Amino acid sequence: MIDKKNSCKTTTLENGLQVAVIRKDGALFSCNIGIRTGALHEGPAQKGICHFLEHMIFKGTIFRSNKTLNEDLEYLGGEYNAFTDYVSTVFTITALQEEISEGLGILNEMVRFPAFPVDEMEKEKGVVLSELKATLDDTESLTLNLLNRKAYRKSGLRTDILGTKTCIKGFTRKKLADFHSKHYVPGNAVLTIVSPLEFSLVLKIVKDIFGSWTGDAPKKNEISFEKNRPGRFKSSKQMEQSAIGMLYTFELEEHEKLPLRILNYKLGNSANSMLFRKLREEMGLAYDAYSDLDLTDRIQSLTIYTQVHDDSTEVALDIIKGITEGLAQGSVISDRDLEVMKKVMKTGVMSTLEDTHHLCSSIMDDLIEGDPPMKFLEDIEDLEKITLVDVERVAAKVLKDPTIFILRAGD
Structure with missing residues (x-):
């Protein structure tokens, strides 16, 4: 297994770019560059601009x-x-390790020097609007979007990451360029690299390519946690089956997150859930x-979803409520269940360590969240200390007062 102390190095360049380099034997390298700005940072007239900008980054650079x-x-x-x-x-x-300099060079050019050609913008608006319409045809996406709209009163989680039709149509080259120049700066960015190369060589390549990038972290819209609105809501749509969505929100201490992840495996995150x-x-x-x-800071939510024949909607809902209420009362999970769930989590960690791309992405997630890189290795150590009491306590804290949304098959 990778030794975190000897296999992972972190640094912050003089321009503010946070960098994590992981040395892992193999033929491949993987790199992620993350901008710490997402859909929740958008203003009312900007809904969807982060996603649209992501698309436009691939539409050419000034070079x-x-x-x-x-x-x-x-x-x-x-x-x-x-x-x-x-x-x-x-x-x-992700590519062969001999392509690392070229790959990082292209990535640097894309995030720093996008051209935003107007003709490509207009075509891409059509692409994204089509993508947005597709969510209306997809029962799962539509149900979960409507569930969020019922659950939250003010949160940006009410709006799909894709944005709104009005905002997308209103994006101009200037709006895109202004948003890019504000947020796509090294002080607001994270770079993670996994490769078989020596740390010193990788860091030299990074400094040579990204060292001239400038810009401090911008002031962004504040993200605040919002508790879901409990209750049962419904709508209808012409389709073959009805859909059920349930949402719980919570604010957990750090030590409560691992027991909840264990609970989630048992509840609905495995083929034997x-x-x-x-x-x-x-x-x-x-x-x-x-x-x-979703344990993202200031979001923290657990969602349940299924689709059933319309005649079975109430039966299925009663079953789901019976399961969640039983878990909340601490009368369902056994010692064997806990042991199995720990093994599943360990297997997941080992699988991540084996895969260059997944490892790089996992470390990116850690840094975006403000956690130490390879936090999952700490979780493995802490896993052995988790008891049934820990899981039962977090179940009682989380599994209460859900928002329930039912999208019924009909006209």
């Missing part, structure tokens, strides 16, 4: 056209991608049922 940039990315022979979430925007490259076993295997009501945990 390379759209076609040339993407051909050069392809020529690396690996994988490249990007994503936007509520607190960050991240760009990734309580939700899956009951709703699918025992009752035959649903093809899938899951729970999703």
